[in-house]
Amino acid sequence: MSFVLIYVCVFTVRFPSLYSFTCQLQGQFNLNxxxxxxxxxxxxxxxxxxxxxxxxLSFTSExxxxxxxxxxxxxxxxxxxxxxxxxxxxxxxxxxxxxxxxxxxxxxxxxxxxxxxxxxxxxxxxxxxxxxxxxxxxxxxxxxxxxxxxxxxxxxxxxxxxxxxxxxxxxxxxxxxxxxxxxxxxLGQFPVRAMIQILKHFGWTWAGLLISNDDYGVHAARAFLSDLGPIAGGCLAYIEVLPLGNNRAELNRIVNVIRKSTASVVIVFAVKGHTLNLMAEVVRQNLTGLQWMASEAWTSVAELQTSDFMPYLGGTLGIAIPRGEIxxxxxxxxxxxxxxxxxxxxxxxxxxxxxxxxxxxxxxxxxxxxxxxxxxxxxxxxxxxxxxxxxxxxxxxxxxxxxxxxxxxxxxxxxxxxxxxxxxxxxxxxxxxxxxxxxxxxxxxxxxxxxxxxxxxxxxxxFDENGDALPIYDIMWVSAKSDEELMIDENKIFWNFVFKQPPRSVCSESCPPGTRMAHKKGEPECCFDCVPCSEGNTPIVRANNSELSYLLLMSLKLCFLCSLLFIGRPQPLTCQLRHAAFGISFVLCVSCILVKTMVVLAVFKASKPGAEASLKWFGAVQQRGTVLVLTCFQAVICTVWLVLASPAPHKNTQYYSDKIVYECAIGSTVGFGILLGYISLLAVLSFVLAFLARNLPDSFNEAKLITFSMLIFCAVWVAFVPAYISSPGKYADAVEVFAILASSFGLLVALFGPKCYIILLKPERNTKKAIMGYRC
CATH class of the missing domain: 3.40.50.2300 (Response regulator)
Structure with missing residues (x-):
């Protein structure tokens, strides 16, 4: 090889005229x-x-x-x-x-x-x-x-x-x-997110997708599949590929698939030629009663905006290239x-x-x-x-x-x-x-x-770091930039249906009260049957220790009722009951939360091999017994306080020189301090255990709710002590009532708010798979 290279170099030097270098075009493209x-x-x-x-291409000539x-x-x-x-x-x-x-x-x-x-x-x-x-x-x-x-x-x-x-x-x-x-x-060029927000706005969880068999359609489908679930919670009925030519048999098959599907909304990502061919077949087969959503390649086609197509395509929602003035x-x-x-x-x-x-x-x-x-x-x-x-x-x-x-x-x-x-x-x-x-x-x-x-x-x-400019969508009848929530004026939309209302497009209707969703095997997540619920509401209730939850709700009700004892002229009976009822009710509430936390930790440990025997110490009888013992201990504290130094009505002349404040004297500051201290001890213990269990797997996620609820509870009562001491007379009662109501509301919302949200507004998540942290 070295010899050849040297030979060529010598040869070109020896005979430069034979290899004189001139730049000449060997051909020229005939470009318009x-x-x-x-x-x-x-x-x-x-x-x-x-x-x-x-x-x-004869391969015998250029x-x-x-x-x-x-x-x-x-x-x-x-x-x-x-x-x-x-x-x-x-x-x-x-x-x-x-x-x-x-x-x-x-x-x-x-x-x-x-x-x-x-x-x-x-x-x-x-x-x-x-x-x-x-x-x-x-x-x-x-x-x-x-x-x-x-x-x-x-x-x-x-x-x-x-x-x-x-x-x-x-x-x-x-x-x-x-x-x-x-x-x-x-992929960033597709207005997929805007379309998905439209689906979400109208509650269309079941939609069909038609794409052309090229880069434009394939990447649109990929973007839809990656974004549809996390944004809208919906699913696609089918993904069909449009033929690149005018294959009448293939177009006929696609239209038949659309006709047989239960989806009322069909999304099309296709270039002009494919769209015209498809719509010609739709007209030929007289396929009506569909809500079409179209990409910009459709909405800009003038041939589709004619009287022949209006009975079939009227009311189409489509993305258009942003308009400007030059x-x-x-x-x-x-x-x-x-x-x-x-x-x-x-x-x-x-x-x-x-x-x-x-x-x-x-x-x-x-x-x-x-x-x-x-x-x-x-x-x-x-x-x-x-x-x-x-x-x-x-x-x-x-x-x-x-x-x-x-x-x-x-x-x-x-x-x-x-x-x-x-x-x-x-x-x-x-x-x-x-x-x-x-x-x-x-x-x-x-x-x-x-x-x-x-x-x-x-x-x-x-341009951003990916080379993308800010996309601005012009959507027929609706408009939004890509980084804004879509705002839709429904009064300006023409619906091509009998009742002039947006259609429903769901695979399965929401289950009525008394039934639950049973997913169909092999079908998308939004397709399900409604079967009667087993006796005693739903999976999310059973998964969160329903008996303790009911007891906790009853104790919270008592906590709210305690505030009524602070209303009106002080009486011997109300003065004795207001602090005792408050102390016992909150201990009952916090002890239920403490036991729920202990059960969560026990169940998690029992899920490990060889630790199943530990669950026998946390059965229903043991749970009820623990709550009863913890509550009875507070009842003993209240009884001793009432016997030795019972709160009573008192006319106080020390606050003002010209007024007499009629109030309930607490009788014993030590007794009141012990009552609050015992509640605080149980609350702090519940918070610590729940905090340690907060990172358990999703199937034990109630510990996160308990941690947040105890954080709210402790924050309210830590703020209560200095405010109560510095408030005279009726203002002290107002501070205590506020603390009772605020902490009760905090516990109720933090513990039961997320569950009620799922039960009432997101029933599709009220399943065993969802509760156990199942992921597709």
């Missing part, structure tokens, strides 16, 4: 585009034509390039919007004042191969112009805008990324900056004129093709299998002007064009920020700044990632 020179060139990829012929046809005025208007934005920037003295932007815009014909060729032409150098004949370096663009089609964007971004050229992709509802991991962030764009479009043929240096000029499309007054014949909507459009000058106005010059509803506009300005602001760099304080090695001469695309990418500006339509444009 428009160009404008400038100090810095920006590239663009747009779908101006939507069809292309299949070249003849294949001919495919021919593009089926002119798409919207794609051409997007390209012209980029030209307009660059022209506007060049006239702006406050943005890139000393730099002139140029552009090279290519038509990808909605074909991946064409898109690749156009992207490589932009990267390597436009129109065959070379900076150096020795190195074959062309005049590359510093940034590319497009492509708007999902599959093409993913594929092209992987190639463009190798050259570190910024690619601002025009996805469905936002613009995305191409980064090294842009494929993974492709001042001056219409006047710019009105000035477009055909270009002389000799000036067309790079393939077929799309401006000329636009006028050819208008004057021919017809669309190109659609390929076989496409839902035909073309035909003769116009016959005279007046009709031609109407076609121009409707297809091209109407700028009242700019959506994809507005994304193009923002993308161009993002590149311009990044370049402007780069040129503002101060020498010696730059972000590159050696604190250097990038120079316009010899500027590398990756240097512009550094500034593009940090760009932040506001458009004339008050939309903020910036």
């Amino acid at each position: 585009g428009i160009h404008q020179t400038g100090d810095v060139i920006l590239g663009g990829l747009f779908s101006v034509n939507v069809f292309s012929t299949v070249p003849d 294949p001919q390039e495919s021919v593009c046809y089926g002119f798409h005025p919207s794609g051409f208007r997007q390209a012209q919007t980029m030209a307009f934005a660059i022209d506007e920037i060049n006239r702006n003295p406050n943005l890139l004042s000393n730099v002139t932007l140029g552009y090279s815009l290519y038509d990808n014909c909605n074909e991946l191969a064409k898109g690749f060729r156009a992207a490589m032409s932009l990267i390597s150098g436009q129109a065959g112009e070379m900076i150096s004949e020795k190195t074959c370096v062309g005049l590359p663009v510093l940034g590319i805008v497009g492509d708007s089609f999902s599959t093409s964007s993913i594929a092209i971004s992987t190639v463009v990324g190798l050259y570190r050229v910024p690619l601002v992709k025009l996805f469905a509802n936002k613009i995305v900056l191409s980064t090294k991991n842009s494929f993974h962030h492709f 001042s001056g764009l219409r006047n710019f479009l009105l000035k477009i004129r055909p270009v002389p043929k000799q000036n067309n240096t790079s393939g077929y000029n799309m401006v000329n093709q636009f006028w050819e499309h208008i004057f021919k007054c017809r669309f190109a014949p659609p390929p076989e299998g496409w839902l035909e909507t073309g035909g003769q459009l116009c016959t005279g000058q007046e009709v031609i002007e109407t076609v121009l106005e409707e297809e091209f010059f109407d700028v009242s509803d700019l959506r994809p064009e507005y994304n193009v506009y923002k993308a161009v300005y993002a590149l311009a602001h990044a370049l402007d920020d780069m040129l503002q760099c101060e020498p010696g304080r730059g972000p590159f090695s050696g604190d250097t700044c990038a120079q316009l001469q010899g500027l590398e695309p990756w240097q512009l990418m550094f500034y593009l990632e940090k760009v932040n500006f506001t458009t004339s339509f008050s939309d903020q444009v910036s």
Whole structure:
């Protein structure tokens, strides 16, 4: 191998004339585009034509390039919007004042191969112009805008990324900056969360999902499956894949699946062609009574917004690309004129093709299998002007064009920020700044990632660490930004149903009182049967020691009633009962909580091998006995207090010189202190045990509730002592009543609030699997 290399080097030196290096193009792509020179060139990829012929692959000669046809005025208007934005920037003295932007815009014909060729032409150098004949370096663009089609964007971004050229992709509802991991962030373009919030708002827990068999549909389904459960608590009835062509048998099968399903809501993620084919089959089979939710590829299709489709698609909820206003764009479009043929240096000029499309007054014949909507459009000058106005010059509803506009300005602001760099304080090695001469695309990418500006339509444009711009959804009849809770005005929604009300779309209706949910084997979680409950309410009650819970509720009721003894004129009987009843009731309450905590710890230890015998000390009899003993001890304290120094009515003249306060004297401060101390001891012991058990598995999660309840209880009574001592007369009674009620409410809400929430509002979680911490 070494010999060969040396031989080649000697041979080329010996005979340089045979191997003189000159840079020549071996071929040139016949690409449809428009160009404008400038100090810095920006590239663009747009779908101006939507069809292309299949070249003849004989493998005996060089294949001919495919021919593009089926002119798409919207794609051409997007390209012209980029030209307009660059022209506007060049006239702006406050943005890139000393730099002139140029552009090279290519038509990808909605074909991946064409898109690749156009992207490589932009990267390597436009129109065959070379900076150096020795190195074959062309005049590359510093940034590319497009492509708007999902599959093409993913594929092209992987190639463009190798050259570190910024690619601002025009996805469905936002613009995305191409980064090294842009494929993974492709998922961020789907407005899935907005759709799921709509499902949640209307209680649609059972929905069907139809996707096209491409990157766009597959990633939408993946995003739905990952986000649907944790956000809405719902599930999908089915996931069907739309055929890529007009396969009538396959479309018939899909429609039959929809007809047989119990789901009333159907979500569709598909591109225009697949959607038209599906809806044509829906109309043919007269499938009505469905609520459709659509992605932006559907809501922007004018062919579906006709009287023929309204009985089937009326009331569709759909996500749309955010609308914006571009001042001056219409006047710019009105000035477009055909270009002389000799000036067309790079393939077929799309401006000329636009006028050819208008004057021919017809669309190109659609390929076989496409839902035909073309035909003769116009016959005279007046009709031609109407076609121009409707297809091209109407700028009242700019959506994809507005994304193009923002993308161009993002590149311009990044370049402007780069040129503002101060020498010696730059972000590159050696604190250097990038120079316009010899500027590398990756240097512009550094500034593009940090760009932040506001458009004339008050939309903020910036990119996060993933390269995603803030997505703003325009949802038909509802609107929200991605980081806001969806606000829906139901009065403005048209429901295409008999009673003009939103439909119900659930797999199974909620179970009536006296029944519980029994999940169907092999079915999604939201599909269940309602079976009669076993005697004695539900799983969450049985799982939380129902007997002690009932006793605890009774003791809390007594605690609330204790506050009534503090009302009215002091009497010997009420003075004796108010503290005794308070002390015994709270000990009964806290002792129940203490025993519940001990049972939780015992059950957890018994779940370990060889420890089952310990449960015999915590049976129902032992639990009742422990509560009785602890309560009786407080009863003894109260009895001794009442016998030795019973509280009694007392006329106090020490508080005020001109008033006599009629109050209940406690009789013995020591007795009252022992009563409170015993309650505090039990409460602190319950708190400590519950705190130690708080991290037990989910099936023993009542310890967390006990910890929180005891924390509230102790906080109230710690605050009570100084407040009670410093409050004279009736104010002391008010402080004590407040402490009784506050601590009782705290225990009631902390211990029973979460359980009542599940029983009353989330019955689907009142199952044995859910209580035991079961996870799918």
